[in-house]
Amino acid sequence: MRHWPKAERLAGISRVLRATIAALIGLAFAAAPVSAQPQVPSQTNPAEFWMSGAAVQGGLVIGRAPTGTRSVFLDDAALELSPDGFFLIGFDRDAPTEARLVAMLADGSKMERHIAVAPGNWRIEHVAANITGGAKSSAEFQARRSAELARIAAARAVRSDSAGWRQTFIRPVSGRISGLFGAQRIYNGTPGSYHNGMDIAAPQGQDFVAPADGVITLAANDVFTLEGHLLMIDHGMGLNSAFLHASELLVKEGDLVRQGQVIGRVGATGRASGPHVHWGMKWNSARIDPKLLLPSN
Ligand SMILES: [Zn+2]
Structure with missing residues (x-):
């Protein structure tokens, strides 16, 4: 072990600290770029991906x-x-x-x-309770659910030629993010299904808008068991959005919508504990996190 005079020792420690801090900052930047938002450039190198x-x-x-x-x-x-x-x-x-x-x-x-492909950093919560089917196990739910799932599948099968996928997406409504995509509870070791969208808490009746151009593929004026009044938009190229729990829908199936256009009002229909917009997104069969499409996510 080397014995340094006190001043030199302090300088040495501070050098190590500075190097450590610099490495940590470097790592933070490497691991979390300022924005992961995909953006279409005006020009690309034609010889490369x-x-x-x-x-x-x-x-x-x-x-x-x-x-x-x-x-x-x-x-x-x-x-x-x-x-x-x-x-x-x-x-x-x-x-x-x-x-x-x-x-x-x-x-x-x-x-x-x-x-x-970097692994996601999901919020995982361990719960000391057994998993239960809740309302999902009731006969009434089962009977209604298959018809609802068929309508959702039919909406997802619509392939429009919308160019919304090229746009820089915007938030459908402002408000606190009250639920993260990918979050999951583990009940006594048994994983529950993960949260498949991003929740934004907003006042009941507040307008929400289309995050990008698209075609309305589902506008449920009846109330789905889980989703409530459900609205789905196809943005083209296999990319679509779903908005759950609306109090009111202001568009109908087949409508072309523009980015920023008011498409519905915030509510708590279906299975929701309070007024919010649940925004889910899929690319073909892949569930993706809408937050990663937004600026400075
Ligand atoms: Zn949600």
Whole structure:
């Protein structure tokens, strides 16, 4: 062990502290970029894959394939390509932490890109109680639920040519985030289903708006058991939004809506403990976190 004079020892400690703090700051920046929000650029390098957004579980990435690309595959599944070569990738909340992107070019060559998908940092709560089906196990619920699920599935199957997916998304309503995407309770070791959207608490009757352009694919004027008055929007390229618990819907199925247009009013219909907007998003079958589409998320 080295014995330093007091002043030198203090200077040494402060050097170590400074280095540690600098490393921590560096890490913080590396782990949490200022914004993971995907944004479409005016120009990309035509010889390379270009990507923007969060390669993280629950994240959405907008990409552009190299010029001359005929088709793009993500882990062997073909991706939809826009006429100008853009594609979307949504990473499910429980997506594998690696993905492989392959572009097949017109000249027969292929270009590969490996994507490291960062694990999500979900709020997990352990509860010393047994899991129960609650209202979900009642015969009345079961009878109504299958019809509701069929309507939701039919709405998700609608593929509009909306270009909303290209936009910079905005919040549907201002207010405190009262529920996080991905949060999950574990009941005596048995995981409950995770929270599949972002909750924003807002006053009853407050207007909420479309976060991006789209087509209304479901506007439930009847009250769904869990979702209440449910509104769904297709933003194109397999990307859609759902808004739950509204007190009133101001649009109808088939309507084209613009970003910022008032589409409904906040409520607590269905299974909700107070007035809020539950905003859920999916890209094809992947559930994604709407918060990651917003500026400075
Ligand atoms: Zn919710």
